[in-house]
Amino acid sequence: xxxxxxxxxxxxxxxxxxxxxxxxxxxxxxxxxxxxxxxxxxxxxxxxxxxxxxxxxxxxxxxxxxxxxxxxxxxxxxxxxxxxxxxxxxxxxxxxxxxxxxxxxxxxxxxxxxxxxxxxxxxxxxxxxxxxxxxxxxxxxxxxxxxxxxxxxxxxxxxxxxxxxxxxxxxxxxxxxxxxxxxxxxxxxxxxxxxxxxxxxxxxxxxxxxxxxxxxxxxxxxxxxxxxxxxxxxxxxxxxxxxxxxxxxxxxxxxxxxxxxxxxxxxxxxxxxxxxxxxxxxxxxxxxxxxxxxxxxxxxxxxxxxxxxxxxxxxxxxxxxxxxxxxxxxxxxxx
Amino acid sequence: xxxxxxxxxxxxxxxxxxxxxxxxxxxxxxxxxxxxxxxxxxxxxxxxxxxxxxxxxxxxxxxxxxxxxxxxxxxxxxxxxxxxxxxxxxxxxxxxxxxxxxxxxxxxxxxxxxxxxxxxxxxxxxxxxxxxxxxxxxxxxxxxxxxxxxxxxxxxxxxxxxxxxxxxxxxxxxxxxxxxxxxxxxxxxxxxxxxxxxxxxxxxxxxxxxxxxxxxxxxxxxxxxxxxxxxxxxxxxxxxxxxxxxxxxxxxxxxxxxxxxxxxxxxxxxxxxxxxxxxxxxxxxxxxxxxxxxxxxxxxxxxxxxxxxxxxxxxxxxxxxxxxxxxxxxxxxxxxxxxxxxxxxxxxxxxxxxxxxxxxxxxxxxxxxxxx
Ligand SMILES: Cc1ncc(C[n+]2csc(CCOP(=O)(O)OP(=O)(O)O)c2C)c(N)n1
Numbered sequence: 130x131x132x133x134x135x136x137x138x139x140x141x142x143x144x145x146x147x148x149x150x151x152x153x154x155x156x157x158x159x160x161x162x163x164x165x166x167x168x169x170x171x172x173x174x175x176x177x178x179x180x181x182x183x184x185x186x187x188x189x190x191x192x193x194x195x196x197x198x199x200x201x202x203x204x205x206x207x208x209x210x211x212x213x214x215x216x217x218x219x220x221x222x223x224x225x226x227x228x229x230x231x232x233x234x235x236x237x238x239x240x241x242x243x244x245x246x247x248x249x250x251x252x253x254x255x256x257x258x259x260x261x262x263x264x265x266x267x268x269x270x271x272x273x274x275x276x277x278x279x280x281x282x283x284x285x286x287x288x289x290x291x292x293x294x295x296x297x298x299x300x301x302x303x304x305x306x307x308x309x310x311x312x313x314x315x316x317x318x319x320x321x322x323x324x325x326x327x328x329x330x331x332x333x334x335x336x337x338x339x340x341x342x343x344x345x346x347x348x349x350x351x352x353x354x355x356x357x358x359x360x361x362x363x364x365x366x367x368x369x370x371x372x373x374x375x376x377x378x379x380x381x382x383x384x385x386x387x388x389x390x391x392x393x394x395x396x397x398x399x400x401x402x403x404x405x406x407x408x409x410x411x412x413x414x415x416x417x418x419x420x421x422x423x424x425x426x427x428x429x430x431x432x433x434x435x436x437x438x439x440x441x442x443x444x445x446x447x448x449x450x451x452x453x454x455x456x457x458x459x460x461x462x463x464x
Numbered sequence: 465x466x467x468x469x470x471x472x473x474x475x476x477x478x479x480x481x482x483x484x485x486x487x488x489x490x491x492x493x494x495x496x497x498x499x500x501x502x503x504x505x506x507x508x509x510x511x512x513x514x515x516x517x518x519x520x521x522x523x524x525x526x527x528x529x530x531x532x533x534x535x536x537x538x539x540x541x542x543x544x545x546x547x548x549x550x551x552x553x554x555x556x557x558x559x560x561x562x563x564x565x566x567x568x569x570x571x572x573x574x575x576x577x578x579x580x581x582x583x584x585x586x587x588x589x590x591x592x593x594x595x596x597x598x599x600x601x602x603x604x605x606x607x608x609x610x611x612x613x614x615x616x617x618x619x620x621x622x623x624x625x626x627x628x629x630x631x632x633x634x635x636x637x638x639x640x641x642x643x644x645x646x647x648x649x650x651x652x653x654x655x656x657x658x659x660x661x662x663x664x665x666x667x668x669x670x671x672x673x674x675x676x677x678x679x680x681x682x683x684x685x686x687x688x689x690x691x692x693x694x695x696x697x698x699x700x701x702x703x704x705x706x707x708x709x710x711x712x713x714x715x716x717x718x719x720x721x722x723x724x725x726x727x728x729x730x731x732x733x734x735x736x737x738x739x740x741x742x743x744x745x746x747x748x749x750x751x752x753x754x755x756x757x758x759x760x761x762x763x764x765x766x767x768x769x770x771x772x773x774x775x776x777x778x779x780x781x782x783x784x785x786x787x788x789x790x791x792x793x794x795x796x797x798x799x800x801x802x803x804x805x806x807x808x809x810x811x812x813x814x815x816x817x818x819x820x821x822x823x824x825x826x827x828x829x830x831x832x833x834x835x836x
Contacts, residue, residue: 162623188623194658199612199651206616209601210560212623214616226647233606234613241591241602243804244812278813302815333818380818 141322144314146288147177149322150295151215155185157324158213161299164191164200165217165253174219175255175314197227201252205234208248215251215299222265224254228273235304236279247302253295256284257351257401258448259312261441268438269350269402274306275379275411282379283332284308284350288318290336293325294376297332305332308378310351335382337389341371344395344458347386347412349375352399352449359454370458378408386412387419394425395461399449404432426464429457482685485699485731488706491759493767495706502710506774512553512705513765513775514783516545519569520762521787522578525794526568526585530740534798535585543703543735545569546761547668548638550708551728555636555664555716558599560621562614562637565603566668566734570638574600578790579797588803607643611652611665618661618725625662634719635663636712642673644686650693656725657694663725664715665690668702670734675747690727702730703761733759 141149155161163178169192172179182190193200197218204214218224224231231252238246258267274282281303285291291309298305330336338353339360348356353374360370371389375381390396396416398409413428431449439447488499495504523541530538541548548569552561563570571581576593583592584603591602604610614637625631643649644667656663667686671678682689687697696718700711708730715726733756737744744753769775810825811817817825 188626194651194655196651196655198648199615199655202609202612202648202652203616203619203655206613206618207620207623208616209596209613210617210620210624212620229606230609230612230648234609237590238602239815240809240812241589242595242812243589243591243808245594245596247815281814380820384819 139319140317141320143288143291146292146320150292154296154299161213162189163215164193166219201227201230204250213249218254220266221256221268232277236277249302251298251305253307255311256308258444282306286353286374289320293329333377335385336374338374339372341369343369345371345389345393346397347373348399359451390420396428397457399431403435404430405435426461431457483699485701486707487701489704515549516762519545538740539566540736541566541568543733546705547702547730547732550705551712554709554712560599560635562601562610564638578794608646608648615652615656618663641669641678653693665727667729674738687729695727697727699729702732703759
């Protein structure tokens, strides 16, 4: 992982932007503590917590035991005691041992208490493929958590946004599942480290990453870059794509989505997770209900195949790429 | 008497002999050696007895209410009153408690209202009380989840303690012998031991996890396992309220003073079925139940009170009246428990209702009102 020193002034990698966001959140609020496997001296396997232990001490940057249910379960207890734990799950595929604590406990305690309890726990999960990893290191499991009411699920896609979103997630009084696109950790862009500016989009708002007129391409996390690249190519072919970075996967910002569909009448949803019962299915259904009369074509989905995530040497055929996105864009003109 | 240590059965070749459970009160109600040192007084005994009698009354009423169709389900704590009353009375009101789902006696001692305890079983809420106000967390129906919540909470207490040395709360966490098999329980025992969380784990080994006996659930006695994690472990006769109280008070004091987390295994017995839907005659014999009836925790203390002349007729009459009043209040409160509007659920899902939730709530309300 690059450190801030290795990138041009004003530019940060997404990983460094998250690191700066965590630092800001910890400086702003004493009750923020980080918990996770190897996040202390090592700075996490992706170095997102690099240097934070040296700065805030080992009582606030805690190397957890090797037990995911324990990480989330004890975070719930810490939150009940007034702390704001930020958990790091080392890889997407290792969140399942904590599944019960997340969906049955974390998500439900507020409702169960009749609105009396607040459980401000943030669970950071590096997500998605594209880094040539071994099994269980490339998964997109957002649909499991989006299906559970009581959780907010968000995914960052760009350095500046990651910097703000992590602070917003930590400040949020609801539990937040925070997805970090691991193959974008090294992407660089200008970031002004500091508190979230007043005009930054709220945690549950989508963002128009690129304005366009002909087709709305909805993406999140690692797929936003793919959608933007597709838009660049499409432009040279005379088509104007509007790319929406969802940011919030639950709740979904249908205001922004339907406003875009009103302009374009054509929609493509892109994500890495398998399309079957994936977020794209929900988006397609909801847009169809809301905008049936505006649509020129059925909503197209581009996603991972409905198979387990494949071995690294084949992942380029699994992950939605620019060509598959453009193909789906073409598809919306076939009606 | 020795058969208390028969369960759970430990193969001798395992080389881990369970400790004999600590006792202060004999089965015939006589005080045993150590009672004086443990500070057993007439007043303490009367107080614990009262709590147990009231808990039993409440539990019986709730059981009856279920049979009358007023509650969907009830998980009786009959037989476990000493384990619960003895332990919770040994900690402070400022200590935070994480129960499982059968800790009605402990809850009543905490001051929870009968109606609050019946809510979930009547189907009018998934919680029923203010967990922060009572410092008594909501019941946990997924086995063992609460051990991790308790550990985390205790870690928070420890963190507070570093900032404000005056903080001296501890955490008390209840669970069953069956629950001890769950991964979460083992993660929590280990986590607490490693981090030194200010916590007392209190296992009510009531011999059965629905139809599975403790002996089939664990090859080692649970207190031996806990000691293996590095917790200070005690085994106590869970039907002896004086011993439970003394053991918990001692453990709580050590933890409060900064000692490592403690584990108490209380050997007790679940007299009723697992729940009102359970048929315990299918898996345990009447003789076993009869043997445990002889060790009933309530009559055992009554014998002591009588033998020592620690409670006169007046005390018993007043207690009977109190129990009758509780019974009437319980029944009335139960029948008065009405379902909340479904709208509340939308409002309480997240801290602030999102646009999507609001839209759905309004859709639901409009649909419902269309029938009016
Ligand atoms: C994770 C989980 N699995 C299964 C159940 C169903 N169940 C409820 S209580 C119980 C037995 C629990 O036994 P024990 O821990 O000894 O507590 P007791 O009921 O005897 O007080 C089972 C299997 C559950 N509640 N949670």
